[in-house]
Amino acid sequence: MIDSRNSVALAMVEVITKLYLGIAVMNVELMSQYGKRILGVMWKWALLVAITVAVTVPLNAIGVPSAALFAALIVAIVLALASLAPAGVPRRAGLVAQGVLGVYIGTMVHRDALTALGSDWPIVLAVAVCTLVLSIGAGALLGLNRGISPLTGSLALVAGGASGLVAIARELGGDDRVVAVVQYLRVALITASMPVVVTLVFHAQKRSGAAAAGSSATAPWYVSIGLLVLVVLVGTTAGKLARLPGAGLLGPMALTIALELTGTSFGLSVPMLLVQLGYAVIGWQAGVAFTRESMRAIGRALPAALGLIVVLNLACAGLGVLLAHVTGVSLLEGYLSTSPGGIYAVLATAVETGSNVTFIVAAQVVRVLLMLFAAPMISRGLATLSQRSAYTRDSTSASREPIRVAD
Secondary structure, three states: OHHHHHHHHHHHHHHHHHHHHHHHHHHHHHHHHHHHHHHHHHHHHHHHHHHHHHHHHHHHHOOOOOHHHHHHHHHHHHHHHOOOOOOOOOHHHHHHHHHHHHHHHHOOOOHHHHHOOHHHHHHHHHHHHHHHHHHHHHHHHHOOOOOOOHHHHHHHHOOOOHHHHHHHHOOOOOOHHHHHHHHHHHHHHHHHHHHHHHHHOOOOOOOOOOOOOOOOOOOOHHHHHHHHHHHHHHHHHHHHHOOOOOHHHHHHHHHHHHHHHOOOOOOOOOOHHHHHHHHHHHHHHHHOOOOHHHHHHHHHHHHHHHHHHHHHHHHHHHHHHHHHHHHOOOHHHHHHHHOOOOHHHHHHHHHHOOOOHHHHHHHHHHHHHHHHHHHHHHHHHHHHHHHHOOOOOOOOOOOOOOOOOOO
16 A cells, blocks of 8 residues: 555656656747847847948948938848848837937027028028928829839928938838838939039039038037937927827927027037937838838839939929029029938038028028928828828838837
C-alpha cells in the first residue's frame, strides 16, 4: 500500500516537473523570439537613422532646401522597398514633429516684416488667394489620375508649406506618400529654375553690398526648448479643443504667431537640430509606408504632376507681374514675392540682387500661412463633397488608417 502511494507521488512529481520544465522552455523560446524581434526593430531603426544622417550632411552642404526631409524620404523609400525599413513611425513622434515644425514656421512671422506691406496688403492677400485657388484647381486635375484621390491631389499641389502639408496629409485623409513626392518635386523644380529665370529673364546681377533682413535677438537654447515644449503642448491642446484640422501643426503655429505679433515670444527660436529631426521624422513617416504598388501609382502620376507644376509656376509669375504693376515694385520683386515655393531660395535671391527683402518676406509669409491654414479646411470640404457625390475612387492610401488628431 505504501509502495503504491509512493509510486503515485513519484509520478505526480514527475508530471509536475515535466510541466514546469515545459513552461520554462516555452518561456525561454518566447523570450528569445521577443528578443530577436526587438533586436530586428532596433537594427532597422539604426540603419535608417545612420543612412539618413549620411545623406543629409552633403545635401545640407550644397544648400538643398529641407535637406533632412528629402534625405529621410528617399532613404526610407529605398529601405521600405527592400524590406529593411521599420514597420512605421510611432504616432506620438509624428505629432511632436508637427509641433516643432509649427513653432519653427511661426517664428518666421515678425511685425516689422508684415508692416512693410503698408497699404499694399489687400493686393498681396488677393494674389495669395489666387495662388491657393490655382493650387487647388491643379490638385483636382491631378486627382483625375488613377490611384490618386482629389483630396490627395489638392494637398500635393498646394503652393506653400510643403513640409507642413506632408506632416498632416495622412491625418486629413490623404496619402502622405504622394503628397511628399509631388510637393518635394514642386520645391525642387522651382528652386532649380529660379537662378535661370532671374538671370535670363530679369537680367539681375549679384550685388556685393546687399544686406539681409535683420533678425531679432533670440533666447538661449535652454530657454527656447522650455518655451517650445510649452507652446507645443498648449497649442496642440487648444487646436484639438477648437477642432482645428491638423491641430498638432496648426495649433502651435497659431500660438507662436500670436506671441510673435504681440511681442511676447521672449526670443523663442527652434534649435536647428530639432528642426532637422522634425523634418526627418516627417520624411520617415511617409517613406516607410511605400510599397511597389504605391510607387507604380506615383510613377504614373509624375508626368501630369510635372506639367501642372510648370503651369502653376507660370501662372504665379503672371500674378507677380500684376503685383508689380499695382504696388510699384520691380518685376523681379513681383516674381520673387509670388513664387509658389522655394521660400529660402527666394530670400537668398532677394538679398543677393538687392531687392526689397522686407516686402518679399512679408508677401511670402502671407502666402505660406494662407496655404497652411486654408488648405486643410478646403481639403476637408473637398473630401466631404467627394463622399456625397460618390466621386471618391480607390486611392493608394485606402488600406491605411489615417492618424487621429487626438491620441
